[in-house]
Amino acid sequence: EQPLAQPSSPQAAVGWGDIGGLDAVIERLKETIVWPLQHPERFRRLGIRAPRGVLLHGPPGTGKTMLAQAAASEVSASFLAVAIPDLVKGEVGESEKALAAVFAAARRGPSILFLDEIEAIFGAREQAGETGRKLVSQLFLEMDAIPSDARMVILAATNAPAMVDPAILRAGRLDTVIHIPRPDEAGRLDILRRSTRHLRIDDADAVLAWLARRSLSGAEIRAVVRGACYAAIQRGSQTLARPDFAAAAESAIYCDNTAATSLH
Numbered sequence: 008e009q010p011l012a013q014p015s016s017p018q019a020a021v022g023w024g025d026i027g028g029l030d031a032v033i034e035r036l037k038e039t040i041v042w043p044l045q046h047p048e049r050f051r052r053l054g055i056r057a058p059r060g061v062l063l064h065g066p067p068g069t070g071k072t073m074l075a076q077a078a079a080s081e082v083s084a085s086f087l088a089v090a091i092p093d094l095v096k097g098e099v100g101e102s103e104k105a106l107a108a109v110f111a112a113a114r115r116g117p118s119i120l121f122l123d124e125i126e127a128i129f130g131a132r133e134q135a136g137e138t139g140r141k142l143v144s145q146l147f148l149e150m151d152a153i154p155s156d157a158r159m160v161i162l163a164a165t166n167a168p169a170m171v172d173p174a175i176l177r178a179g180r181l182d183t184v185i186h187i188p189r190p191d192e193a194g195r196l197d198i199l200r201r202s203t204r205h206l207r208i209d210d211a212d213a214v215l216a217w218l219a220r221r222s223l224s225g226a227e228i229r230a231v232v233r234g235a236c237y238a239a240i241q242r243g244s245q246t247l248a249r250p251d252f253a254a255a256a257e258s259a260i261y262c263d264n265t266a267a268t269s270l271h
């Protein structure tokens with residue numbers, strides 16, 4: 008069976024430089040995540056509580072997971088990720104044990120504990136009655152029990168902030184809330200530039216500017232870039248050209264429907 012918390016593999020390491028269009032978010036994350044992990048003593052000396060956690064909210068595919076991975080790799084912290092819907096689906100008793108185990112591992116630090124789709128734990132409370140309620144209160148207990156000098160920061164992500172119980176935003180829990188929007192045109196151009204750095208593209212500036220006008224998310228951009236690579240491979244070229252991107256955007260095989268429709 009798959010372990011609930013998947014440690015990141017070194018090959019998959021992403022850094023701040025891979026993330027486009029989110030410079031302001033990255034700066035805030037440096038304050039709220041990087042400083043407490045690298046210099047917990049500075050907070051202690053000032054007599055203030057180091058930030059414990061951040062809630063990232065915004066539409067799917069905008070880079071929330073990527074931000075958490077980059078934060079971990081930038082400070083050489085271990086990255087522990089839990090998909091909350093998987094946790095909620097677990098057997099009664101098993102879910103609680105798994106949650107306790109992942110917090111215990113994260114407390115050993117330095118670590119980033121990424122709780123993806125955090126809203127699922129509150130949805131479970133409504134549906135599963137007693138069991139769901141127990142899981143929510145255990146999550147709060149685990150958060151409240153983190154020693155002040157523990158080198159761990161919690162990053163939670165959600166696409167459905169309205170489902171998140173505001174009790175999770177109390178001091179010492181997820182004390183910072185950051186909105187991750189869909190990228191605007193400048194943001195899309197930045198994502199495109201970063202995700203095609205290693206590629207040769209004919210007339211790159213014009214092609215990327217043309218693509219950036221389309222309303223794509225970061226994940227959709229990745230799908231189109233990958234599709235364009237396949238298109239170039241198919242025609243035996245080592246250089247990408249505008250028709251490769253156009254073909255990728257039109258192909259249902261290489262990208263999802265949202266990307267395909269928004270490109271027409």
Ligand code: ATP
Nearest residue numbers: 025026027067068069070071072073198225226229
């Ligand atoms: P979900 O809510 O669906 O889990 P998410 O917000 O966590 O989505 P990610 O999983 O981080 O999104 O993004 C998926 C992929 O899309 C990333 O691995 C990356 O390739 C690409 N991507 C998304 N946003 C960005 C961005 N801002 N810069 C560069 N690439 C991005």
